[in-house]
Amino acid sequence: MDSERVDKEILLDIKDLVVSVDNKEILHNVSLSIPAGETQVIFGPNGGGKTTLLMTIMGFPRYKVVSGKILFKGTDITDMPVDERARLGIGIMFQRPPVVRGVKTRDMVAACLKKENGEELIAELAGKANMSDFLSRDINHGFSGGEIKRSELLQLSAQSPNLVLLDEPESGVDLENISLIGSLINSLLGKVHPIRERTNSGLVITHTGHILNYINARTGYVMFEGKIICEGEPLDMLNTIKEKGYRECYKCLRN
Amino acid sequence: MPEKLNNTNLEKAKAAANKNASIGKDIELSKYVIDSAEKPKNIDPSALPAEDKEIMLSTGVMLDDPTQRSGTFIQMGNTPVHYSQKQDGIEVMAVSKAKEKYDWFGDYWWNAVSVDTDKYTAHVELNNADGYFIRALPGAKTVFPVQACLYLNKIGAVQDVHNIIIAEEGSELHIITGCTTSLHNEPGLHLGVSEFYIKKGAKVTFTMIHNWTPAMGVRPRTGIIIEDNGLLLNNYVIMKPVESLQQNPTANCIGENATARFNSILIAPPGSNMDIGSRVLLNGKGARTEMISRTITTGGNIIARGYIEGNAPDVKGHLECRGLILGDAGSIHAIPELKGNLAGIDLSHEAAVGKIAEEEVEYLMARGLTRDEATSTIVRGFLNVDIEGLPPLLNAELKKAIADSEEDMF
Ligand SMILES: Nc1ncnc2c1ncn2[C@@H]1O[C@H](COP(=O)(O)OP(=O)(O)OP(=O)(O)O)[C@@H](O)[C@H]1O
Ligand SMILES: [Mg+2]
Numbered sequence: 001m002d003s004e005r006v007d008k009e010i011l012l013d014i015k016d017l018v019v020s021v022d023n024k025e026i027l028h029n030v031s032l033s034i035p036a037g038e039t040q041v042i043f044g045p046n047g048g049g050k051t052t053l054l055m056t057i058m059g060f061p062r063y064k065v066v067s068g069k070i071l072f073k074g075t076d077i078t079d080m081p082v083d084e085r086a087r088l089g090i091g092i093m094f095q096r097p098p099v100v101r102g103v104k105t106r107d108m109v110a111a112c113l114k115k116e117n118g119e120e121l122i123a124e125l126a127g128k129a130n131m132s133d134f135l136s137r138d139i140n141h142g143f144s145g146g147e148i149k150r151s152e153l154l155q156l157s158a159q160s161p162n163l164v165l166l167d168e169p170e171s172g173v174d175l176e177n178i179s180l181i182g183s184l185i186n187s188l189l190g191k192v193h194p195i196r197e198r199t200n201s202g203l204v205i206t207h208t209g210h211i212l213n214y215i216n217a218r219t220g221y222v223m224f225e226g227k228i229i230c231e232g233e234p235l236d237m238l239n240t241i242k243e244k245g246y247r248e249c250y251k252c253l254r255n
Numbered sequence: 256m257p258e259k260l261n262n263t264n265l266e267k268a269k270a271a272a273n274k275n276a277s278i279g280k281d282i283e284l285s286k287y288v289i290d291s292a293e294k295p296k297n298i299d300p301s302a303l304p305a306e307d308k309e310i311m312l313s314t315g316v317m318l319d320d321p322t323q324r325s326g327t328f329i330q331m332g333n334t335p336v337h338y339s340q341k342q343d344g345i346e347v348m349a350v351s352k353a354k355e356k357y358d359w360f361g362d363y364w365w366n367a368v369s370v371d372t373d374k375y376t377a378h379v380e381l382n383n384a385d386g387y388f389i390r391a392l393p394g395a396k397t398v399f400p401v402q403a404c405l406y407l408n409k410i411g412a413v414q415d416v417h418n419i420i421i422a423e424e425g426s427e428l429h430i431i432t433g434c435t436t437s438l439h440n441e442p443g444l445h446l447g448v449s450e451f452y453i454k455k456g457a458k459v460t461f462t463m464i465h466n467w468t469p470a471m472g473v474r475p476r477t478g479i480i481i482e483d484n485g486l487l488l489n490n491y492v493i494m495k496p497v498e499s500l501q502q503n504p505t506a507n508c509i510g511e512n513a514t515a516r517f518n519s520i521l522i523a524p525p526g527s528n529m530d531i532g533s534r535v536l537l538n539g540k541g542a543r544t545e546m547i548s549r550t551i552t553t554g555g556n557i558i559a560r561g562y563i564e565g566n567a568p569d570v571k572g573h574l575e576c577r578g579l580i581l582g583d584a585g586s587i588h589a590i591p592e593l594k595g596n597l598a599g600i601d602l603s604h605e606a607a608v609g610k611i612a613e614e615e616v617e618y619l620m621a622r623g624l625t626r627d628e629a630t631s632t633i634v635r636g637f638l639n640v641d642i643e644g645l646p647p648l649l650n651a652e653l654k655k656a657i658a659d660s661e662e663d664m665f
Pocket of ligand 1: 021022024026044045046047048049050051052053
């Protein structure tokens, strides 16, 4: 059936989403859709609502959907708890994850892996993220900014979500680490099913656009005051923003 | 033991027979019967009833396969029913036996704990309590831990115990003690005096698992004397309900660089009332202590105390007390105390009591764990204290005991 086919191709579909935090409306009628295998980028000034959108997609209870819908893999997940969304295939990279005392990085990676006897795989993934020495440390305890990023990506690589939500993955990362982080993200978004040639999708927030050198993104948005005000080719948009600031985007009419 | 000393102790005990303890709910001693029934001695521990052995095993006391132990002591009620030692240089016997055997015994009797501390210590003396005597000869090192079990198995009875532990110079002694009962919901009372003497350069690890039942009263009284470069590593675990338990063992670091470490894991289910602390007196130059406690209430009440007193130059002490309140009822009262009596000492503490941080739960849930899985992972982490210096075997057994009890918690 035609509609079923369409549902399968669109991995994430957000329709007229209105979201409030602590009784204050932050997002106003946000709509976007991400086809399976595509990565999209969000730009926008501070306080525009980018993080709010990602947190709402992941389903954290603080972010209340007032109206609108979120469909993932054709399922309405608007009211689904965060853990069910994770198991359905959504993963998020935390900007400031909490320290959980006594819970080791290895425990977290193992929890993400959801597999018995994954020791070898854990060691391999940790090696790739340059995190081998961190496996027996308490998660996030005393981690530097860049180490947190690698740890988050290590966990996501074990979780292997179909939709990866990344909030400023390159911020605060040094030049050497950015290529490591870029390649980790690239492999997260890469092909997971060699037979069906299907790839994962991503939604990435970036201010600098550095990450665009490592990922292949086809669609970009600008969020401003809780609305998506502009949509276009990410590198073009980035150049415009760099030259003329966000002012130019305010003029751009989406739809 | 000299007659005279004996008489003095007796006099002091009589005088203190009605002396209330400084802290803890008062327990009326006359409500309990004295278990004076003759019990067989020198039994074969593996021949004990399976139920008893299973209860003892839950406190780390292995009777069917004691190959991993350097010695075994079992006291039922007021009678040591078995003691044996398997390693040269390690002595395990009843204190009544040691009293006959050694003319110096009196030096170690009511020396680390005062007989007139309160009516509970007095009761132990007045009832001529027996208990274990565990001693490592100079330089001797236990390959495997010595195990001791104090077992209360008569309804409505009081168990009086008086233990002596001596680690002679340069020795190393590992002990696992299980205190438990066959009672279910019937009342019982455990009074246990333990005196530790850790000589120069000696090391003692003492791992005690308490496994009581909902109508038990428990009043241990412990004193530890640590000489130059001596080390005590004390691990205490209680995860099952107990009606009323109060203890506040005191380590007196009299020697230079004497070190005392206390790790406590306390879990109070509904109906439990625990007042548990540790006290360390840093009286020797450069003496050190570290106290770590992790407390969880799932409905019971916990008072978690810690007291460090610095009386000598260059001493250092740290106290860390963290409590988790799971569920709607129950309380945790952390009382960390530091007292410094001269300059140049370094004492610190940190204490935190609260519920599980929702932020942590959500972090784990975002990785696909259910709320329950996330909660139990965080709790397991909370209890996952890395105990420095504990031999791997003991560490594994301790972790296992904690893991077993965790299953009952949720
Ligand atoms: N609890 C709250 N109460 C009121 N306003 C809030 C609350 N939480 C967030 N906001 C507001 O929501 C708006 C959107 O915040 P959000 O973090 O989504 O922005 P952002 O686009 O990610 O910004 P940045 O680029 O600085 O990370 C901000 O104005 C913020 O102050
Ligand atoms: Mg943000």
